[in-house]
Amino acid sequence: MPHLNYQAVLFDLDGTLLDTAPDFALSLNRLLEQKNRPPLAEQAIRTIVSNGSAGLIAHAFQCSEEDTEFETIRAEFLAIYLDNLCEQTQPFPGIESLLTRLGKQGTPWGIVTNKPSLYTEAILDKLRLQPSPAAVVCPDHVDKTKPHPEPVLLGCEQLGVAPQHTIYVGDHRRDIESGRDAGTTTIAAAYGYIDDDHPDTWGANYLVNHADEITALLF
Numbered sequence: 001m002p003h004l005n006y007q008a009v010l011f012d013l014d015g016t017l018l019d020t021a022p023d024f025a026l027s028l029n030r031l032l033e034q035k036n037r038p039p040l041a042e043q044a045i046r047t048i049v050s051n052g053s054a055g056l057i058a059h060a061f062q063c064s065e066e067d068t069e070f071e072t073i074r075a076e077f078l079a080i081y082l083d084n085l086c087e088q089t090q091p092f093p094g095i096e097s098l099l100t101r102l103g104k105q106g107t108p109w110g111i112v113t114n115k116p117s118l119y120t121e122a123i124l125d126k127l128r129l130q131p132s133p134a135a136v137v138c139p140d141h142v143d144k145t146k147p148h149p150e151p152v153l154l155g156c157e158q159l160g161v162a163p164q165h166t167i168y169v170g171d172h173r174r175d176i177e178s179g180r181d182a183g184t185t186t187i188a189a190a191y192g193y194i195d196d197d198h199p200d201t202w203g204a205n206y207l208v209n210h211a212d213e214i215t216a217l218l219f
Contacts, residue, residue: 004185004217008161009102010135010152012170013113013120014049015192017095020123021046022088027081028060031073037061049193050172052114053078085119086126092191094211096129101219103131110135112155112168112178114145135159147174149182156182169214176202187214 011017025042032039040060048055054065057074064070091099102109110133113120117138124136135158139145142154156163168179171192179186180203188204191211199207208214 003219004167005165006107006167006185006218007165008107008156008159008167009109009218010112010155010159010166010168010179010184011109012168012172012175012189012192013111013115013123015171016169016175016189017091017111018089018123018127019092020085020089021049021193023085024049024056024081026087027077027084028056030080030084031077032060034076035061046193047195050195053081082119082122086123089123089127091127091129092211094215098211098215098218099129099131101215105219108134108159108161110137110155110159112137112146112151114139114151114174116140146172147177147181149178152178152182152184156184167218171199173197173202176204180204187217189214 014020022042025045028045029039048059053074057070057077058064061073099109115138117140120136120138135155137151137155142150144150152168153163156166163183166184167187168184169187169189170176171189171194176186176188186204187206187208188199188202190199190207190209206217
């Protein structure tokens with residue numbers, strides 16, 4: 001693998017930096033139990049985590065955002081999730097050693113996610129990743145969310161590094177579009193929450209199947 005020239009690294013959160021699917025599954029199945037509905041397999045939930053709470057509720061309850069009960073059900077789900085968002089969530093294999101190496105090298109890293117700050121900050125506070133991120137950009141920090149480049153550009157600004165010297169890693173097409181349009185080098189994380197889309201069609205500069213492959217690109 002080629003070694004990339006870079007001064008900073010940004011990551012998407014769910015499905016790229018952290019495996020949050022188990023806690024989404026736990027929370028969603030608790031809600032389904034409360035509604036006297038059968039549970040869903042975690043694997044089925046993993047493939048739709050990238051669609052956010054709206055996608056999870058739509059799938060689990062076979063409804064749309066236009067349904068009158070939709071927002072009520074979603075609020076119930078998010079309340080359960082907030083109480084259980086770090087029961088089983090952990091970095092993907094290889095991520096902690098990658099962050100350690102970035103820290104030893106003195107390279108700043110950050111997070112650009114479509115996960116609201118209420119949940120993002122609570123997870124980061126519990127996990128205490130080391131070194132800690134020097135930038136955290138959530139949808140409530142910007143006017144336009146991914147796939148628009150604004151969040152990645154803000155992440156670069158917070159890190160104090162120009163986009164052309166920054167790498168952005170994500171597990172969804174919108175991550176790659178956002179990073180590419182911002183001017184960063186992009187890495188598609190095919191180990192993440194991939195639905196029926198094909199990561200090799202996203203136009204990323206690099207494609208990896210394990211976080212260790214990110215390390216191999218960077219060091």
